[in-house]
Amino acid sequence: MHRYEVLRRPLLSEKTQALGVLNQYAFEVAMTATKVEIREAVESIFNVKVVQVRTAVMPSKDRRWGRKTVRRSGKLKKALVTLRPGDSLDVFGA
């Protein structure tokens, strides 16, 4: 998988912003991406050193419309990337 296919988008929210103090950044990544692929993608795209990658698959969210159940969003895989102290990512506006 190409490194630009591994990282889908940065996840920007109040919670991920707060992780900035720990030098951690969150991304949505391809469902099939491995931690190694994520580390290599972040290091090569942003020219930083990754210390740790933790991943989590978020379940899809359903919603009821009367008797029907409708899928509101598909499941996604997110990656929490910890960088070496001193490195940072501009894309998060930090």
Next chain:
Amino acid sequence: MKISREDVEPLQVRLTVEVAPERLEAARRDVAQAYSKRYRIPGFRPGKVPPDRVAALIGEASLNEEAMEQLGREVLQAALKAEGLSSVAPVMLELLRAEPPTFVGTVSLEPQVDLGDYRALRVPEPELPEVTDDDVDEMLERLRRDAAERLPVDRPSEIGDVATLNVKGWRRAADEADPEALDLEARPADLDVAEGRLTLTEADVASAGLPDGFLDAVLGMALGQERRFSLPLPAATGAPEAPAAAMDFVVTLTELVALDLPALDDAFAAKVGDAVDLDSLRSKIGESMRQRRRVQQREAFLEAARGALESGAVVSWPPALLTQEIKDFIAEFREQLERQGIEWQAWVAQRDESALWSEFEQTAARRLRTRLVISRLVELEGLDLDQEALDRRMAMMRDMSARTPKKRRPDLQAMMVNTMNNLMMGRINERLLEIVSGQAAADLDPELDTATDLQPDPINAEPS
């Protein structure tokens, strides 16, 4: 905050204010915070979006621009307070330098009005023209003509007839050729009236603005007849560079009506004036004419008094005040035109723009000057609104309004403002007339007051 001020003529102060860069950063944070509270940004609770995230969303440049604007407003207030200044017109603040943030703005100071020794002003009261028997007779004659029966006739026109005429007129300079030699119709007419109705009397011809001799020229005309004639014009007619000496007319009579005047008797008096007899109609007309002339005389007196007050006043104002006055004047004028169904853009397009603006500027300057002079007079004389009179009038209006159907009820607020203006203007006019006629000299002149105080009181004085 470093403030430097420089006086600029007329009545302006140029302020240059330098602020610490941290204040710009604080303003940037405030603006970002305001955005963060106002707009919903996914992933963040309202008010919790970091400034850099807001900057990334709305653009660094626009965030900075807004921060500068906000900082400018804060700085302006602080600088005005620090310098003890107040501006009579909005201050346009501009960014002189970004590093360190330095703003520059021009403050317009209060206009200055010196009325001089206005209490010594004396204006002679115009004479009240008397209403003579001839004036009353003329009015009666007009009423008779209005009440007359109109009978179409086919005979040469006579004095007193009502003629419908097509009139075309061409102005001619003294050195131009004889009208016989000119092809008049080839030129655009200076006067072109189609189907104009004219009563064939000296007074009506003169009030229609037609030159002497016009009446004689159209007397004896038959229906459908065309007459060509030339009449000399008064010396000051036409443009100063090309004064007109005469006017060539082409007149066609299209309709002629004779007036069957009613007899001047008691029945006529009852019909037109609701009077018991002709004598009482005459006295009613006389009284109403006297009343009108009194009003006209007072208006003329007031105008002369205002003219004298204004010509003796020295007034100066900052340019921003005149700019505002021009804007107000144009807005009022435009509203007036639009009420008459005339489109503003089309009206302006027909005129020479630079001449029009200069005319607007002159009118606005005159208005501003009058307003400032009157305001100063009010201030010096300590004139106040008669609250009791206002309350009385407002009570009357509320009463009338309550009796009017809801949909047609007038705007009481607007009426109150109007009434206040009228009452105040009445007070000012009254005082001004007292001053210029010398009636108010005793209670106005402080020296005279003191002199009176020094006189021994003839009643309570101790016996010597």
